[in-house]
Structures are given as structure tokens and as C-alpha cells.
Amino acid sequence: MKTIISRGVDTVLCGAMHALTVLAVAFLVMPLFVVVIVSFNSTTVIFPPRDWSLASYLQIPQVAVDTFLRSLLLGLCCATLSALFCIPAAIAMVKSNLRGKAFIEAALRSPLQFPAIILGVAILQYFYFWQGALAVPLVGTFMGLLIAHTVYTFPFVLVPTIARLSALSDQYDEAAAGLGAGSLTTLVRVIIPLMRPGIVAGMFMSFIMSFEDVAVTMFLAGSKMTTFPVYLFGSAEVSNTPGLYAVASLGSLVALTLVLLVERFIGIRTVLSKG
Amino acid sequence: MSRLEIDSLKIVYGGWTAIDDLNLTIEKGELVSLLGPSGSGKTSLLRAIGGYLKPAGGSMRIDGKDITSVPPQFRDIGMVFQNFVLFPHLSTVENVEFGLRTRGVAKAERRRRAIEALAMVQMDTYLDRYPFELSGGQQQRVALARAIVIRPTLLLLDEPMGALDTKLRERAQEEIRSLQQELQLTMILVTHDQREAMAMSDRIIVMRGGKIVDAGDPWRLYHAPKTAFTAEFLGATNLLPVEVLTRDGNRARVRMTKTGHEFEAEGSLADASAGYVSLRPEDITCTSRAEPGALPAKVMKRMFYGVNTHLRLETPGLGSLLAVQHRHGVFEEGADVFVVFQPQDARLLPADLPGEGR
Amino acid sequence: MSSSSSSLYRFGIIPLALFFIVFFAYPVLHFLWGSVVVDAGGASFLSLRNFTDALRSASVLRSLSTTLLLSILTGVVSLLLGYLLAFQVVRRPPIIGKIIFVAAIASLFTSTIARALGWRVLLGFEGPINKMLIGLGLVSEPLQLINNFTAVAIGMIHIQVPVVMVGLIPVIEALPRDYERAAIGLGASRWNTFLTIHLPMTWMNAVPVGLIAIMATAAYFTTPVLLGGGRVNVIAIQIQQASQVLFEFGYAAALSVMLVVMISAVAIFILLLTHWRRSVRARGSS
Numbered sequence: 002m003k004t005i006i007s008r009g010v011d012t013v014l015c016g017a018m019h020a021l022t023v024l025a026v027a028f029l030v031m032p033l034f035v036v037v038i039v040s041f042n043s044t045t046v047i048f049p050p051r052d053w054s055l056a057s058y059l060q061i062p063q064v065a066v067d068t069f070l071r072s073l074l075l076g077l078c079c080a081t082l083s084a085l086f087c088i089p090a091a092i093a094m095v096k097s098n099l100r101g102k103a104f105i106e107a108a109l110r111s112p113l114q115f116p117a118i119i120l121g122v123a124i125l126q127y128f129y130f131w132q133g134a135l136a137v138p139l140v141g142t143f144m145g146l147l148i149a150h151t152v153y154t155f156p157f158v159l160v161p162t163i164a165r166l167s168a169l170s171d172q173y174d175e176a177a178a179g180l181g182a183g184s185l186t187t188l189v190r191v192i193i194p195l196m197r198p199g200i201v202a203g204m205f206m207s208f209i210m211s212f213e214d215v216a217v218t219m220f221l222a223g224s225k226m227t228t229f230p231v232y233l234f235g236s237a238e239v240s241n242t243p244g245l246y247a248v249a250s251l252g253s254l255v256a257l258t259l260v261l262l263v264e265r266f267i268g269i270r271t272v273l274s275k276g
Numbered sequence: 277m278s279r280l281e282i283d284s285l286k287i288v289y290g291g292w293t294a295i296d297d298l299n300l301t302i303e304k305g306e307l308v309s310l311l312g313p314s315g316s317g318k319t320s321l322l323r324a325i326g327g328y329l330k331p332a333g334g335s336m337r338i339d340g341k342d343i344t345s346v347p348p349q350f351r352d353i354g355m356v357f358q359n360f361v362l363f364p365h366l367s368t369v370e371n372v373e374f375g376l377r378t379r380g381v382a383k384a385e386r387r388r389r390a391i392e393a394l395a396m397v398q399m400d401t402y403l404d405r406y407p408f409e410l411s412g413g414q415q416q417r418v419a420l421a422r423a424i425v426i427r428p429t430l431l432l433l434d435e436p437m438g439a440l441d442t443k444l445r446e447r448a449q450e451e452i453r454s455l456q457q458e459l460q461l462t463m464i465l466v467t468h469d470q471r472e473a474m475a476m477s478d479r480i481i482v483m484r485g486g487k488i489v490d491a492g493d494p495w496r497l498y499h500a501p502k503t504a505f506t507a508e509f510l511g512a513t514n515l516l517p518v519e520v521l522t523r524d525g526n527r528a529r530v531r532m533t534k535t536g537h538e539f540e541a542e543g544s545l546a547d548a549s550a551g552y553v554s555l556r557p558e559d560i561t562c563t564s565r566a567e568p569g570a571l572p573a574k575v576m577k578r579m580f581y582g583v584n585t586h587l588r589l590e591t592p593g594l595g596s597l598l599a600v601q602h603r604h605g606v607f608e609e610g611a612d613v614f615v616v617f618q619p620q621d622a623r624l625l626p627a628d629l630p631g632e633g634r
Numbered sequence: 635m636s637s638s639s640s641s642l643y644r645f646g647i648i649p650l651a652l653f654f655i656v657f658f659a660y661p662v663l664h665f666l667w668g669s670v671v672v673d674a675g676g677a678s679f680l681s682l683r684n685f686t687d688a689l690r691s692a693s694v695l696r697s698l699s700t701t702l703l704l705s706i707l708t709g710v711v712s713l714l715l716g717y718l719l720a721f722q723v724v725r726r727p728p729i730i731g732k733i734i735f736v737a738a739i740a741s742l743f744t745s746t747i748a749r750a751l752g753w754r755v756l757l758g759f760e761g762p763i764n765k766m767l768i769g770l771g772l773v774s775e776p777l778q779l780i781n782n783f784t785a786v787a788i789g790m791i792h793i794q795v796p797v798v799m800v801g802l803i804p805v806i807e808a809l810p811r812d813y814e815r816a817a818i819g820l821g822a823s824r825w826n827t828f829l830t831i832h833l834p835m836t837w838m839n840a841v842p843v844g845l846i847a848i849m850a851t852a853a854y855f856t857t858p859v860l861l862g863g864g865r866v867n868v869i870a871i872q873i874q875q876a877s878q879v880l881f882e883f884g885y886a887a888a889l890s891v892m893l894v895v896m897i898s899a900v901a902i903f904i905l906l907l908t909h910w911r912r913s914v915r916a917r918g919s920s
């Protein structure tokens with residue numbers, strides 16, 4: 002490509018790119034700030050706020066707190082359950098002589114790109130079947146939500162766990178064996194501890210995806226068993242009060258705090274690298 | 277510490293036979309080096325002894341007990357890997373305790389023995405450090421302590437100096453040898469460094485192409501190697517291709533294949549009539565004055581190494597020679613000199629005789 | 635590692651595999667199969683009625699085109715902005731890169747609902763953007779920026795840009811700096827370098843990331859609802875209404891199949907592009 006660009010034009014274009022970058026960064030963060038600022042209104046949602054007050058924060062409904070705690074618990078259980086499934090699975094994928102690994106891995110990765118909305122409906126239909134034919138109540142129960150969330154988020158744990166395990170040298174197994182450790186001891190005392198960064202990174206992603214999911218949960222939640230994002234979504238659909246923004250801000254605060262913690266102990270880059 | 281016997285060992289990788297019909301006995305309390313170039317099979321042999329490689333044939337016995345099909349965790353053999361393979365998530369003392377923990381040793385006893393082992397390698401002040409905080413030399417010592425604390429019947433070391441700086445190597449060689457002698461360990465070392473093998477070992481097993489080509493104590497191997505390959509591999513030598521003219525007991529009159537120059541050598545070639553004469557550089561004397569039997573030579577290159585000087589000489593009869601001088605006679609490049617050597621230092625050897633060393 | 639432990643470890647896949655089959659593979663396949671099964675008077679038989687009904691419905695066709703348009707627009711704009719930001723993160727001084735990265739991560743991990751709410755304020759009639767446009771004299775009346783396609787597009791772009799950026803950072807990092815230095819050493823301007831070196835060598839790895847953004851956007855639900863005001867009917871909304879409001883699971887399944895086909899077409903396109911890229915590289919041209 003022979004595009005000769007003069008010095009002057011080059012400078013102008015580069016300047017334009019820098020300006021565009023600044024605008025893009027502003028574009029990314031503006032909505033986040035706006036939500037927080039607007040929550041300090043007392044009655045109507047106006048930017049900038051006419052009368053600053055903490056009223057909206059002091060009047061947070063109990064249901065918001067309940068769903069928030071429930072979502073935290075659900076996310077934690079989901080991350081843990083995913084890890085329990087994925088650790089042995091990763092070991093099987095990396096360390097065993099399993100046949101058809103490529104196919105299995107592709108299949109297990111499929112929930113990642115699969116539309117959440119379709120999954121939500123499909124699981125709803127399936128849970129109705131369990132309720133009807135097997136008399137096991139799942140719609141509107143914690144267990145049902147946990148199952149659905151785990152199905153949706155386990156690939157986030159599987160991928161970094163497999164990546165981390167693949168990177169571990171075979172020699173650790175040999176060293177442990179030479180020191181008298183059998184397979185189980187080697188796994189528990191050496192391999193799994195060394196897999197920890199991958200597992201934790203995955204559990205973090207799983208927690209976040211579970212904590213923020215609406216599309217799957219909204220089909221499976223009940224009136225007494227909603228999650229925080231579904232509650233927030235429902236409120237946002239029908240209303241527009243400062244209270245709404247206050248609750249949203251607090252939710253974001255928790256997510257961001259978690260991100261900071263993970264960055265401090267593992268590093269975001271590890272979490273985001275997809276092996 | 278124990279005696280290891282290996283019979284007719286065969287190791288196969290895919291379709292390729294790495295080792296075939298190998299026999300070896302290692303006595304109690306010996307430090308033996310498996311020495312050879314890359315691909316000689318020495319590492320495969322070591323790994324087979326440790327149980328990390330399953331042989332395709334043959335058997336192995338420790339103190340008479342057959343261990344051929346026993347997995348590594350039950351062989352009671354200590355192993356120090358080339359890059360140490362310390363467990364990164366465990367501290368120094370926890371690493372050393374690992375082997376004791378798997379054997380069900382009680383907590384207090386474990387700690388005591390681990391500290392004792394670490395003291396033997398002078399690492400008892402680093403108990404709570406993690407491997408990433410330790411230098412290469414320190415990691416090697418921890419790896420050693422971890423292997424000896426379990427009181428193994430045999431200790432295997434795979435290129436133990438490979439990951440160390442040159443300066444540290446000689447020190448480490450001394451320390452490992454001292455430890456081995458003090459604890460009377462039976463130790464098998466794999467190395468490609470002949471100086472290391474000669475310095476540390478009671479016996480050296482020279483390997484090439486999956487076979488043992490020579491074996492014996494370092495002194496014998498250096499001064500009376502069985503083949504030209506061994507002569508060249510241990511230390512430096514001048515290998516002169518010759519034909520045998522006449523023989524008289526141990527003496528032989530030989531002729532250079534290329535130049536036709538004749539001289540006296542010692543040794544025999546069994547049935548062959550052509551072979552090599554191995555002449556070590558330190559056995560060549562250079563003088564400025566002609567002596568009876570001296571050959572004229574020209575100094576082509578001179579390399580000063582402090583402790584000695586290497587001279588690359590060009591002679592009409594013997595071709596290019598490497599000589600080593602210590603003190604007397606500092607010769608400049610381009611100088612004309614005379615070289616002398618004794619027939620008993622000119623060893624007549626077959627080219628390469630894949631034999632069985634014991 | 636011995637062969638016996640190697641065979642033993644195989645069983646580790648069983649819990650996950652069972653869970654996957656029982657709670658993902660079977661439900662999804664069963665549901666999608668329902669698109670070709672119709673119940674009539676107690677008996678069920680195969681039929682394409684769900685599909686024909688859907689394709690004859692004007693609102694479905696409109697939602698398909700809306701979804702397609704939204705996805706492609708979002709994908710393209712996110713790719714461009716994401717590439718720009720990824721480039722800045724990788725090639726600029728670490729402080730600037732860190733600021734950009736942090737901004738993107740903060741956005742990425744904030745819930746989509748909170749972000750949509752933020753745009754609701756920003757794009758409103760009395761919101762800061764309209765106020766600024768009026769204040770600068772560019773328009774005389776506030777623009778309809780909310781509750782329409784524009785708002786949804788902005789919202790979706792806002793969601794996908796950080797994802798694309800994170801995906802492109804490794805792509806740009808993979809380009810050795812030496813090429814850039816060589817070009818500058820030979821006198822090329824910065825833009826010249828970009829056009830002749832960076833772009834040709836990275837676009838083949840960058841485009842798939844953009845295509846993934848398209849796939850993700852096509853399936854989105856919450857943002858189009860919150861920012862579209864009921865006027866932006868993407869296929870996800872159709873599916874939700876068919877199942878939660880009308881309880882027509884077969885119909886919902888037909889719509890789902892259409893969405894899956896749309897997404898798969900893009901995925902196959904990515905695959906073909908990757909293979910074409912590989913064969914081009916094998917032939918030696920760049």
C-alpha cells in the first residue's frame with residue numbers, strides 16, 4: 002500500500018485518534034458515574050440533581066436487600082458447584098487417556114456462546130416436566146436457580162482450569178511419585194493446589210455471571226425467590242426513581258469491589274485470558 | 277544402601293529401541309556416573325531405574341529383590357531432577373517433609389528429620405522460605421535433602437549441575453561427593469560433563485547409542501581407555517589414524533595412514549590391522565632443541581589459559597597436534613619447535629568397540 | 635505418570651458430563667425439537683407449522699431484521715472502537731494504557747441493567763447530552779434519543795466495546811514491535827506504519843472477535859427492553875413473550891431455532907475465515 006501521508010496530515014490524524022480515544026473512554030465510564038450521581042436525588046431523577054440527599058439510600062426496600070443477599074449466596078454456591086464439577090473434569094481432559102477429547106471440549110464449551118434466553122426457556126420447560134412427571138419442584142426454588150446458573154457458568158471455570166493444568170509440568174507428578182505419593186495423594190497435595198490460580202479465576206467469572214444474570218433467571222424465579230438483577234430489571238421496566246438508581250449503584254459497588262480484590266490477589270489478566 | 281543389578285534391559289520408544297540388552301551391577305555405597313553424549317540412553321536408563329520408564333524387556337533387582345514392575349512410589353529410590361522440581365506451593369521444610377508424610381511419619385518426627393536433612397546440606401536456616409525465593413544452588417540442596425531424608429536404598433541424580441552457574445558447579449560437586457561418602461549412599465549420576473564424572477565418581481559407565489562402551493574407575497578410563505571414543509570423550513586427546521606394521525608383545529610399530537610416518541606405540545587392536553593412536557596433549561613435550569626421536573613442528577596457534585597454555589602444532593608426519601604446556605618454554609605463534617613423546621603414552625586403540633563394561 | 639492413573643483419571647469427566655447432558659444438552663435439544671412437533675387433539679405429529687406461522691408474522695420478520703441490523707451495527711462499531719482502545723492499551727505508555735484498561739474493566743463488570751439505567755438518564759429529553767446539544771446551538775429541540783433503536787444500539791455498543799477490547803489486546807500484542815521500528819526507521823509516518831504494517835497483519839485475527847460480538851448481540855434481551863421502550867423488538871423479546879406470556883413453547887422453539895441458525899451462520903463464517911486465513915498463510919503471502 003503506497004499511501005504517502007504528509008507530516009502535517011499525519012499529526013492531525015494522530016491527534017484525531019487521541020481525541021477519539023478520550024471520547025471513547027468517557028463513553029465507557031459516563032453511564033457508571035451518572036447512575037451514582039443521579040441516585041442522590043430526593044424525588045425525581047434529574048441530572049444534575051437539584052436537591053442532593055441521601056433519602057433514596059435510606060429508604061432501600063427490604064426486598065432489595067433480601068434479593069441481594071440471595072444473589073450473593075447463589076453466586077457463591079454456583080461458583081463452588083462449578084469448581085467441584087470442573088476440577089475432576091479438567092484432570093480427565095488433561096491427564097487421562099480419554100478418547101474424543103476435542104469433541105468433549107467443544108461440547109462443554111458450547112454454553113458460552115449459547116443464547117441465554119433460549120437456555121432459560123428450555124430449562125423452564127424441562128423443570129415443568131420434572132415438576133409434573135417426577136413431582137420435584139424446581140421452578141421458583143433455590144435448587145432450580147442453582148442448577149440453571151451452574152449450567153450456564155461452568156465453562157467459565159472449566160476453560161482457565163484446563164489452561165492452568167495444561168501448563169503444569171509432568172515432572173511434579175514424577176517427583177511426587179518418587180517420594181512415595183500415590184495418584185490420589187499427588188492430586189490432592191500437589192496438583193490441585195498448583196491449579197488454584199486457574200480455579201479461582203474461573204470461580205470469580207462464574208460468580209459474576211451468576212450475580213448478573215437476568216435472561217435465564219427470569220424464567221425460573223418465583224415471587225418469593227427472585228434474584229437481585231431480576232428484581233432490579235423488573236423495577237427498571239416499570240419505574241424510574243432515585244431509589245432504583247441507589248440500589249443499582251450499590252450492586253455495582255459490590256461487583257467492582259470484588260474485581261479489585263481479584264486484581265489484588267490474582268490479576269485481572271489471568272482471569273480474562275481464555276487459555 | 278543397596279546393590280543394584282540390571283539384566284538384559286531393553287527400552288523402546290514408539291518403534292525405536294533406545295537401549296537393548298544392557299547389563300550393569302552397581303555395588304553398595306558406590307557413586308557411579310552414567311556418562312555419554314545426548315542420545316546415548318543414559319537418561320533413559322536412569323529413569324528406568326527410578327521406575328518412571330517401563331522397560332520393554334529385562335529385569336532389575338535391588339539387594340536381590342525384583343523391582344522391574346514396581347511403580348516409582350514403592351521403589352524407595354530417591355531422585356533429584358535436573359530442574360529440581362521443588363513444589364512451589366510448599367515451603368522448604370514442607371518440601372523435604374513430603375516424602376516422610378506419604379510414609380506416615382508422625383508430625384514431630386517428620387519435622388525433626390527434615391531439619392536434620394536440611395542441616396546436612398546447610399539449608400536449615402531457610403526452613404520457611406519458598407522455592408521462588410531461593411537461588412539455583414539453594415534449590416539443588418533442598419532437592420537433595422528431600423531425596424535423602426527418606427533414607428532411600430538408591431539415590432539418582434539427573435544432570436544435577438545442569439541448572440547451576442559454572443562457578444557454583446565445582447563447589448556443588450565437592451559437596452555432593454562429601455555427602456555421599458559421609459552417608460555411604462549408593463548414588464547414580466547422569467552427566468554429559470566428563471570432568472564432573474571423573475572428579476566425583478568411584479566408577480564411570482561410558483554410554484553411546486544405548487550401549488555401555490566402557491566402564492571402570494576414572495583413572496583407568498582416562499589412562500587406559502578401551503576405545504578411541506572413550507579416549508576422546510574423557511579429556512582431550514589427539515587421535516591419529518594408523519595401520520599396524522609389526523607387533524612385539526605390547527609394543528607395536530605403526531604407520532600413519534595419511535602421511536606414512538612411522539613410530540612406536542603401545543597397546544593392541546585384537547584382530548584389526550587399522551585403528552587409532554591416542555596421544556594426550558599433556559604427554560607431548562615441546563622443546564626448542566632437536567633431540568633424538570624428536571619431530572619438527574611449527575606453532576600455528578597459542579591459547580593461554582592461565583594454568584596452562586594450549587599449542588596447536590603442525591607436523592609433517594603426524595599432522596595437526598594439540599599440546600599442553602605448563603611452565604617451561606613459552607613459545608610464540610609461528611615458532612619452529614620439536615615435539616617428543618614416549619611410546620607408552622601413544623595408546624593404540626580400536627575405533628569403537630561396543631562392548632560390555634563391568 | 636503411570637498408565638494406570640491415566641486410565642483412572644478418565645472418570646473425572648463423568649460428573650460434569652452427566653450434569654451437562656441432563657441439564658443442558660437434553661433440555662435444549664428437546665426444546666428445539668418442539669419446534670417441529672405440533673399437538674392437535676391429543677396426538678402430536680411433525681409439522682413445520684410453527685415456522686410458517688412465524689415467517690408469516692410481520693412482527694417476527696421485523697424483529698429478525700431489527701436483530702440483524704442491531705447486531706451488525708454493534709459488531710462493526712465495537713470492533714472499530716475496541717481496536718482503537720486495544721491499540722492504545724498495548725502501544726501507549728503504561729499509565730495511559732492502565733487508565734483505559736481500568737475504565738473498560740469497570741464498565742465490563744458493572745451489571746448491564748445499571749449501565750442501561752445510566753444511558754436512560756444520559757439520553758433522556760432532559761438529559762445532559764440533549765442539554766449540551768441545545769446549549770451548543772446544534773439543535774433547537776431535544777432529540778428523541780431514548781426508547782428507540784438508537785438508544786439500544788448505543789447501549790449494546792457500550793456493552794460490547796470492552797469485550798472486544800479485551801479480546802483484541804492479545805491480537806495486537808502478538809505483533810512484534812520490531813516491524814513497527816523497522817518501518818519508522820525507514821521513514822514512515824505513524825499513520826503509514828499503521829496502514830501498511832499493523833492493519834494488514836492483525837485484521838485477520840481481529841475480525842473473528844468482532845464476529846463474536848455480533849453473535850452475542852443477536853441474543854441479547856435486557857438492554858433492548860430497558861432502552862427500547864417496547865419499540866425495539868429483537869428476536870429475544872419475541873422468544874420471551876412466546877414462552878412467558880403465551881406459553882407457546884413450540885412457537886418459541888421455532889423462533890429460537892431461527893436465532894440459533896442466525897448465530898451459527900456467523901460462527902461458520904468465522905470458521906471459514908480462519909481456514910482461509912490459514913491457507914493464505916501456508917501459501918506464503920501476508
